[in-house]
Amino acid sequence: MIALFEEGWQAMRMNYYPPCPQPEQVIGLTPHSDAAGITFLLELNQVPGLQIRKDDIWIPVKPLPNAFIVNIGEILEIVTNVQYKSIEHRAIVNSEKERLSIATFLNPKLDGDLGPAPSLITRKTPPRFTRVTVVDFFKNLLSRELNRKTNLEQYYV
Numbered sequence: 661m662i663a664l665f666e667e668g669w670q671a672m673r674m675n676y677y678p679p680c681p682q683p684e685q686v687i688g689l690t691p692h693s694d695a696a697g698i699t700f701l702l703e704l705n706q707v708p709g710l711q712i713r714k715d716d717i718w719i720p721v722k723p724l725p726n727a728f729i730v731n732i733g734e735i736l737e738i739v740t741n742v743q744y745k746s747i748e749h750r751a752i753v754n755s756e757k758e759r760l761s762i763a764t765f766l767n768p769k770l771d772g773d774l775g776p777a778p779s780l781i782t783r784k785t786p787p788r789f790t791r792v793t794v795v796d797f798f799k800n801l802l803s804r805e806l807n808r809k810t811n812l813e814q815y816y817v
């Protein structure tokens with residue numbers, strides 16, 4: 661983990677969701693799980709919109725003032741061999757108010773490779789993912805079809 665993330669890189673995405681009088685007709689941010697190791701998300705103006713999927717139900721996340729939302733990404737799910745799970749989420753738009761969020765993604769070094777940490781592999785917890793280089797992981801991610809829920813399933817053992 662230290663070897664991967666000490667020389668890692670950060671990316672930042674700023675999301676702007678203009679208000680829409682018919683919010684059910686538009687997609688804010690399409691359902692996805694973050695690829696990163698970990699994400700820090702700031703909801704800038706406390707307008708609700710973020711939802712997580714739990715048992716096939718979309719659950720709204722209430723914005724808290726001066727707080728970050730910390731999201732586990734798919735890469736951490738791989739490295740921890742699913743001891744930490746990434747969560748599928750999306751953002752919907754508001755009928756009256758604009759919404760702004762900033763996501764900061766902590767990513768592993770590009771010349772590393774990903775796979776469950778050897779210390780977490782036991783007879784009872786065999787590896788759940790095949791190994792992949794960080795570069796191939798991101799190449800696959802960026803070339804996937806947008807209707808695919810997760811990038812992870814192609815690495816399942």
Ligand SMILES: O=C(O)CCC(=O)C(=O)O
Pocket residue numbers: 673675689694701709710749750751760761763
């Ligand atoms: O706007 C939000 O609350 C979600 C943003 C998000 O999930 C992302 O940028 O990956």
Ligand SMILES: [Fe+2]
Pocket residue numbers: 692693694749763
């Ligand atoms: Fe996200």
